[in-house]
Amino acid sequence: MFMRFRRTIFDTILRPPYHAPAMTNPLFNPVSPKELAEVGQVIDIKENIENFERLVEFVEADLETDSAESRPRRWRAAPVDIRLEFAWSDSLQKIPVVRGQISASIVSVCQRCLEVFPLQINASLKWLLLEPGEEPGEMTDLASHEVWELEQEFVRLVDIVEESLLMAMPLAPKHESVDSCATPVKEFEVVGVETSRPFSDLKSQMEKSEK
Numbered sequence: 001m002f003m004r005f006r007r008t009i010f011d012t013i014l015r016p017p018y019h020a021p022a023m024t025n026p027l028f029n030p031v032s033p034k035e036l037a038e039v040g041q042v043i044d045i046k047e048n049i050e051n052f053e054r055l056v057e058f059v060e061a062d063l064e065t066d067s068a069e070s071r072p073r074r075w076r077a078a079p080v081d082i083r084l085e086f087a088w089s090d091s092l093q094k095i096p097v098v099r100g101q102i103s104a105s106i107v108s109v110c111q112r113c114l115e116v117f118p119l120q121i122n123a124s125l126k127w128l129l130l131e132p133g134e135e136p137g138e139m140t141d142l143a144s145h146e147v148w149e150l151e152q153e154f155v156r157l158v159d160i161v162e163e164s165l166l167m168a169m170p171l172a173p174k175h176e177s178v179d180s181c182a183t184p185v186k187e188f189e190v191v192g193v194e195t196s197r198p199f200s201d202l203k204s205q206m207e208k209s210e211k
């Protein structure tokens with residue numbers, strides 16, 4: 001878990017001085033979690049999927065198997081709803097915690113029928129953000145938090161959001177119900193249930209032979 005965080009947050013982080021001229025979007029500035037915790041920062045923002053580069057790569061790889069014509073257009077413009085709240089995790093005010101809800105509708109390929117469909121993702125996060133060498137305090141409720149070790153004191157919020165979306169993506173996305181799946185699969189499954197009972201005959205034969 002720690003390694004994954006390091007890779008995602010810090011290979012991509014911009015490294016200007018913290019007081020570099022502000023960019024237009026607070027998600028993309030390197031920020032200090034401790035400063036955000038100190039002021040109890042709450043961030044409510046919408047951002048398009050296209051601004052999450054690794055997520056876009058992930059979706060494109062998923063869609064590659066699909067024919068270009070059936071791909072939904074403009075999926076990159078779909079919104080990601082983001083709410084992040086920063087606070088101190090401990091009364092000593094040493095370790096910042098970020099809690100958040102992130103939701104988005106992300107195009108996916110159903111692993112049951114191979115049709116492209118909008119997969120609703122609702123991710124929650126509760127992360128303690130530790131700087132190098134820091135330990136969570138003894139009073140910290142570790143059972144209800146994930147612990148992320150940072151490599152430096154600044155993070156980009158876009159990387160936190162992207163990581164939690166990727167973690168929330170199911171390994172095998174499927175239409176919520178088989179009724180929503182493409183027709184050929186439904187037919188296949190119904191036939192399968194009715195005809196494949198290889199052991200029922202065998203069982204009755206065994207019962208007969210035992211008597």
Ligand SMILES: [Zn+2]
Binds near residue numbers: 110
């Ligand atoms: Zn399906």
